[in-house]
Amino acid sequence: MARVINRLTARQVATAKPGHHADGGGLYLQVTDSLAKSWVFRYERLGRRREMGLGSVQVVTLQEARQKAMEQRRLLARGEDPLALRVSSRASGLRTWGECVDEYIAKCQPEWKNDAQAHQWEQSLRDYGPDRKLPVTAIDTPTVVACLNKIWTTKTETATRVRNRIERVWDWAKYSNLVAGENPARWKGHLIHVFPKASKVKKVKHHAAMPYAEVPALMRQLRKSDIKTCNALRFTILTAARTEETVGARWEEFNFAKARWVIPAERMKGGEAHVVPLCTEALAILNSLPRDRPPFSLSENTMLFYLQKPKNLGLPYTVHGFRSTFRDWAAEETDVENHIVEMALAHKIKDKTEAAYRRGQLIAKRRELMQAWEAYLSTG
The missing domain is CATH 3.30.160.390 (Integrase, DNA-binding domain)
Structure with missing residues (x-):
C-alpha cells in the first residue's frame, strides 16, 4: 500500500x-x-x-x-x-547568502523567545542586508558597508541590528566551513573606523502621542480595512500593548473562555507575566484571523510605517505613543485609580508600600477600564 x-x-x-x-x-x-x-x-x-x-x-x-x-x-x-x-x-562554496540566512534562523529559532523574532530577522536582512542571491563567499566589507551606509544615520537602531545579524550569520558560515578569513561585519577594530558609534548619532526626535480625542476617528478608519497591519494596530490600541508584545503574540497565550491574553514573562519588558483583559472588539479581531500562523506576525516597524507613511495614514505619531494616549484618557476622562492604570500598562508600581498592598492583578477592575476604553474608541 x-x-x-x-x-x-x-x-x-x-x-x-x-x-x-x-x-x-x-x-x-x-x-x-x-x-x-x-x-x-x-x-x-x-x-x-x-x-x-x-x-x-x-x-x-x-x-x-x-x-x-x-x-x-x-x-x-x-x-x-x-x-x-x-x-x-x-x-x-556554492551556498548563497540567502540560504545561509535561512539555515541560521532555523538553527536558532528553538532558542528564541517567539516565532516573531525569526520573522524580524528575515525581514530586516531581506530589506537591508546583502543580496540574497550573492554567494556567501562574496559577502565582503564593501558589501556590508554599502548596505549599512543607506540606514546608519537615518535608521540607526535598525542598522545596528542588521550589522549584528550579518556578523552572526557570517560567523556561522565560517564555522560551517563555507567562508574563511575575518568577519566583514565585525564592529571592534573594523567597522568602528567606518561608522560613527550608534550612541553618537543624533537621535531622531520621537513624534508626540496622538491626542485621545482624535483616536476614535482613527479607529473608524482602521475598521474599514481588513489588512493584517490595520487589525494589529487596532488590537494594539485596544489593549494598550507594546508593539513587540503584539507582533510576538502566539495563539496559546489567549484564553478565549476567560477573555484574557496572558503574555509570558520572557516576552515582557519587566520580566514578569502580564494578563490583559480582552474587550469585545479585541476578541472579534482575534476570531477573524486564520489559526495557521501567529496572529500578528509582522516585522517590528510595520505598524509604525503604516501609521506614518504619507501613502498610508501619514500621521506624525508612533505606535508606542498610544500607550501615553491611553494614560492621558484614563487620567482626564475617568476616575480610575492610578495604580490600576499602571497595572494595565504593565508598569511597576514605584511606591514600595503601595506595591506591597497591590500584589493581586485586579483583573475585574482592569476589565472595566479596558471596556470603558473600548466604548470611548467607538464614539463619534
Whole structure:
C-alpha cells in the first residue's frame, strides 16, 4: 500500500504540541518544548536513518515544505543522498547568502523567545542586508558597508541590528566551513573606523502621542480595512500593548473562555507575566484571523510605517505613543485609580508600600477600564 502523504492541515500545524508530527513521505513537523516549529525530512540510506532540516515554519510554509520534501524524494529515487549533496554544496562554496540566512534562523529559532523574532530577522536582512542571491563567499566589507551606509544615520537602531545579524550569520558560515578569513561585519577594530558609534548619532526626535480625542476617528478608519497591519494596530490600541508584545503574540497565550491574553514573562519588558483583559472588539479581531500562523506576525516597524507613511495614514505619531494616549484618557476622562492604570500598562508600581498592598492583578477592575476604553474608541 502506498504511503499516505499530506496528512497535516494548516490548523494542525498552528496548534501542534511538542514532538514530531508526520505529514507523510518522510516530512515531519518538529515542535520543541518551547513550541518553536520547524520542518525536517527523514529518510534511510544504506541502512542508516538520516534527518535533514528544511527550515522553520515561520519561513517555510506547509506547501513549501512539501515541495522541498518532494525534491529530496526525487534525489533518493535517482540514487543520491540529499544530506551528502548539501554537504558537498557547502564545501564547494556554492551556498548563497540567502540560504545561509535561512539555515541560521532555523538553527536558532528553538532558542528564541517567539516565532516573531525569526520573522524580524528575515525581514530586516531581506530589506537591508546583502543580496540574497550573492554567494556567501562574496559577502565582503564593501558589501556590508554599502548596505549599512543607506540606514546608519537615518535608521540607526535598525542598522545596528542588521550589522549584528550579518556578523552572526557570517560567523556561522565560517564555522560551517563555507567562508574563511575575518568577519566583514565585525564592529571592534573594523567597522568602528567606518561608522560613527550608534550612541553618537543624533537621535531622531520621537513624534508626540496622538491626542485621545482624535483616536476614535482613527479607529473608524482602521475598521474599514481588513489588512493584517490595520487589525494589529487596532488590537494594539485596544489593549494598550507594546508593539513587540503584539507582533510576538502566539495563539496559546489567549484564553478565549476567560477573555484574557496572558503574555509570558520572557516576552515582557519587566520580566514578569502580564494578563490583559480582552474587550469585545479585541476578541472579534482575534476570531477573524486564520489559526495557521501567529496572529500578528509582522516585522517590528510595520505598524509604525503604516501609521506614518504619507501613502498610508501619514500621521506624525508612533505606535508606542498610544500607550501615553491611553494614560492621558484614563487620567482626564475617568476616575480610575492610578495604580490600576499602571497595572494595565504593565508598569511597576514605584511606591514600595503601595506595591506591597497591590500584589493581586485586579483583573475585574482592569476589565472595566479596558471596556470603558473600548466604548470611548467607538464614539463619534
